[in-house]
Amino acid sequence: MDGKLFTTHLLDWYRVNGRDLPWRRDPSPYAIWISEIMAQQTQMDRVVSYFTRWMDRFPDLITLARAKEEDVLKSWEGLGYYSRARNIQRSAAILVREHGGVFPSDPAVIRALPGVGPYTAGAVASIAFGLPEPAVDANVLRVFARLLDLDSPVSEAPVRRTVEQAVRSLIPAGNPGDFNQALMELGALVCSRRPGCTQCPVASHCLARAAGVAESRPVIRPRRDVLRIEMASGVLLHQGRVLIQKRRPDDVWPGLWEFPGGCVEQGETPRQALVREFREEVELAVEPLEKLTVITYAYTRYRVTMHCYLCRYVGPREPQPVFNEAVAGGFVSPERLHDYAFPAGHRRLIEFLEQDSRLIKPFSADSLS
DNA sequence: GACACGTGGTA
DNA sequence: TTACCAAGTGT
Structure with a gap:
C-alpha cells in the first residue's frame, strides 16, 4: 500500500466529512479522556x-475528584x-493526588489509569497530545x-497486533490524532457493517474490495447464546413512600438503585418470587397487590421479562427493612426517585409509575392499608 | 482466551 | 420480534 497517498486521501476526506463533535472544538486532555471512556462500546x-x-x-479533574459518587x-x-x-x-482522585491535577501525556501513565486500556490510552495520547500512538x-x-482482506476473526489477538502495526506504519507525524479519528470516522460513516465502497476515499487501497469480499469482512466469531430470565420487582408503598435499595x-x-425483587425460580409464580425476595433481601413481609406492568x-447476554407489582407491607409494626443484598436503602418519596440512578428496566418502571395518579400525588397513609 | 459488564439503534 | 452490534476494559 502507498502509505503517503492513503493518508492524504483519508485526511482530505476527514476534513470535509468529520462530524462536529463537542470535544473536537476544545480537545483538552480531560475532555478527550471523558469522551473516550463514554464512547466505549456505544x-x-x-x-x-x-x-x-x-x-x-x-x-x-478537581471538581470530579470532589464530586459525590451519587452525582457521578x-x-x-x-x-x-x-x-x-x-x-x-x-x-x-489519582491524578489530583499524584499528578497535581494535571493530565499526564505519557502513554504508559495514561494506560495505567483504571478503565484505560490500549485503545483509550492511544486515543488520548494521539488526540489530546499529538503523539504517534x-x-x-x-x-x-x-x-x-477490509483494507488488508484479513480472514481471521478480528477478536483474535494476532489480528489486533497486525492492525496496530499497520496503523503505526501509516500514522503521520504531523497529526496522529486526526489520522486516528479519521480511521474511526471512516469506519463509522462509510466502512460500516454495510460498506459504502462507492463513497470511500481509500477504496483504491482496499484488498477486500478488489477481491469482491468487502461484505464478508470482518470475520466475526459467533456469540454466546442469549439467556431468557423472568424477574419480579415490587413497588412497596408505605405511607406514601416507596422502598428502594x-x-x-x-x-x-454497581452503585445503582432498584426496587427490591429478583429472579423467578422454577415452579414459582412471579408473586411468590416477590414475597420470597422481599423476605430474603430486606426481611419484610409483603403482599403483592395488582400487577402494574x-x-x-x-x-x-440476558433478555429479561420483569413482572412489576404494587405491594403493601403486612406486619404488626412499622416496616424496618434490613438490607441483606444492598449497601443502602430506605423509603423515599416518589417525587425524589429522580435523584437516584436506576438501571434502564427500573427507569421504565418509574416512567410507568409517573403516569399513575396514585403515585404522582403522595398516598394518604391509609389508602392501601 | 473466555467471560462479564448495559443500552438503544438498526435491519 | 429477534439478532446484531457499537470510539473496550477488567478479571
Missing part, C-alpha cells in the same frame, strides 16, 4: 448529550457499563480487516 451520537451535561457538571452515577445513568463511572472518579477500536479493526459495588449495576429489557 456510538458517538449517543455520547454527545451525556458529554455536554458532564462537562457542565464536572468541568475539570446519576450523570452516567443510561450509558451502561457503570464501573466506567467509578473508574473515572478513581482516576480523577495507534488507537485501534472496532471501527479500525473493521476498516483494516442501592446495589453492591461488585454486582451488575411487564417490562422487557436486555443487558449483556
